Amino acid sequence: MAYPFELPELGYNHDALEPHIDARTMEIHHGKHHAGYTNNLNAALASHSDLHAHSVEDLLADIDALPESIRGAVRNNAGGYANHALFWSIMTPGGAGNPSGDLSAAIDAAFGSLDDFKSKFQATAGGQFGSGWGWLSVDGHGSVRCFSTANQDSPLMRGMTPILGVDVWEHAYYLNYQNRRPDYLSAWWNVVNWDVVAQLYASTQG
Numbered sequence: 001m002a003y004p005f006e007l008p009e010l011g012y013n014h015d016a017l018e019p020h021i022d023a024r025t026m027e028i029h030h031g032k033h034h035a036g037y038t039n040n041l042n043a044a045l046a047s048h049s050d051l052h053a054h055s056v057e058d059l060l061a062d063i064d065a066l067p068e069s070i071r072g073a074v075r076n077n078a079g080g081y082a083n084h085a086l087f088w089s090i091m092t093p094g095g096a097g098n099p100s101g102d103l104s105a106a107i108d109a110a111f112g113s114l115d116d117f118k119s120k121f122q123a124t125a126g127g128q129f130g131s132g133w134g135w136l137s138v139d140g141h142g143s144v145r146c147f148s149t150a151n152q153d154s155p156l157m158r159g160m161t162p163i164l165g166v167d168v169w170e171h172a173y174y175l176n177y178q179n180r181r182p183d184y185l186s187a188w189w190n191v192v193n194w195d196v197v198a199q200l201y202a203s204t205q206g
């Protein structure tokens, strides 16, 4: 996937994640916010044909190599493009599966147990000041790491591969939860597609 980037399909209806994420939030989030990042990313790259073959992952992993004139725009909008594409893909109506096999072992090794990971993840994402994301990412040694990033910054900018991410920008939850970010994060586990997360983890293991 490279320039021109296209808004990915959701893969489910706007109301499919209710009651945990409401249909209106999904409409605006996907159709306006994600579409905006997509359009702005393409606009930033339009006159830089030397970058048109690059994947969004490559752009983010090598962000410091980009021309200064577009670096900020690509950081924000390639991040927004990739983060949301992952976010939609790791959710499914009613959720799916539970960590098992290698992913389960990696989570246990890093955090002690799945419940301990969930607690840390919720505290980390809940504690991100202002807008950003909470992540489970795989580092260069194949270990899983939990941290948050500000704005649309991607774990790819730190040399890590995100496999689970939650959007904690207010646009992701405000209509339904207002200021109650912790309630949104607690409910969010109900729509996580662990089967996809496990596939993403497996794809990082040479």
Ligand code: MN3
Binding pocket: 029, 033, 084, 167, 169, 171, 172
């Ligand atoms: Mn968002």
